[in-house]
Amino acid sequence: MPHSNHPTRNPHLAEQFETLAQQREAGTLGMWIFLATEVMFFGGLFTAYAVYRHRMPQGFQLASGEYLKETWGSINTAVLLGSSLSVALAVHAAQHGMRKLLVWLLAITLLLGGAFLLIKAHEYQLEYHEGVIPTLRFTYDGPHANEVFVFMSFYFTLTGLHALHMLIGLALWLVMLIRAWRGHFSAAYYAPIEIMGLYWHFVDIIWIFLFPLLYLVR
Numbered sequence: 001m002p003h004s005n006h007p008t009r010n011p012h013l014a015e016q017f018e019t020l021a022q023q024r025e026a027g028t029l030g031m032w033i034f035l036a037t038e039v040m041f042f043g044g045l046f047t048a049y050a051v052y053r054h055r056m057p058q059g060f061q062l063a064s065g066e067y068l069k070e071t072w073g074s075i076n077t078a079v080l081l082g083s084s085l086s087v088a089l090a091v092h093a094a095q096h097g098m099r100k101l102l103v104w105l106l107a108i109t110l111l112l113g114g115a116f117l118l119i120k121a122h123e124y125q126l127e128y129h130e131g132v133i134p135t136l137r138f139t140y141d142g143p144h145a146n147e148v149f150v151f152m153s154f155y156f157t158l159t160g161l162h163a164l165h166m167l168i169g170l171a172l173w174l175v176m177l178i179r180a181w182r183g184h185f186s187a188a189y190y191a192p193i194e195i196m197g198l199y200w201h202f203v204d205i206i207w208i209f210l211f212p213l214l215y216l217v218r
Contacts, residue, residue: 028195045161067132076116077208083109091197099183107177109200117163
């Protein structure tokens with residue numbers, strides 16, 4: 001039988017690209033563009049928060065000091081930073097073709113991300129019982145009630161959107177874990193892990209801004 005003169009195409013290489021390097025660069029650029037839109041989105045929310053905090057300092061200070069738990073926020077910050085470290089190490093493991101280490105590091109990332117969301121859910125439960133969830137259950141009628149309502153609205157909007165990004169990230173990391181377990185990644189092909197790492201670090205950075213703004217600034 002005649003032999004084909006065309007080399008076998010890499011199964012990980014999409015048709016529109018000529019090389020894996022070109023595909024990786026395109027994927028990385030796409031992620032950076034997406035993250036730029038996310039920066040503008042969260043930037044608008046942060047700006048609105050700053051404006052209202054300036055206009056309603058007493059209610060914002062009261063709500064932050066009374067209802068937000070610094071201890072839980074601090075623990076969650078440490079948990080999320082730990083997940084960022086495990087992601088950075090996972091990218092390194094993927095780049096060097098260390099499959100078993102990559103699988104373990106992705107599993108650790110999933111566990112830490114899940115722990116963050118569980119702690120956040122616990123905080124939401126406490127706030128529900130305290131009656132400071134706007135629209136759903138807001139029973140606070142003390143001083144500066146309207147301002148407290150506005151602060152808690154910002155709090156649940158910002159932390160809720162962050163938690164949504166976390167959920168999306170964890171779902172994608174689960175896919176990456178399954179693929180890593182099946183040996184889809186190597187030193188020659190690791191772009192999805194690297195690109196997902198950019199997304200996860202962005203989510204971590206957003207929390208680094210949220211934690212002091214909501215929990216610490218009084």
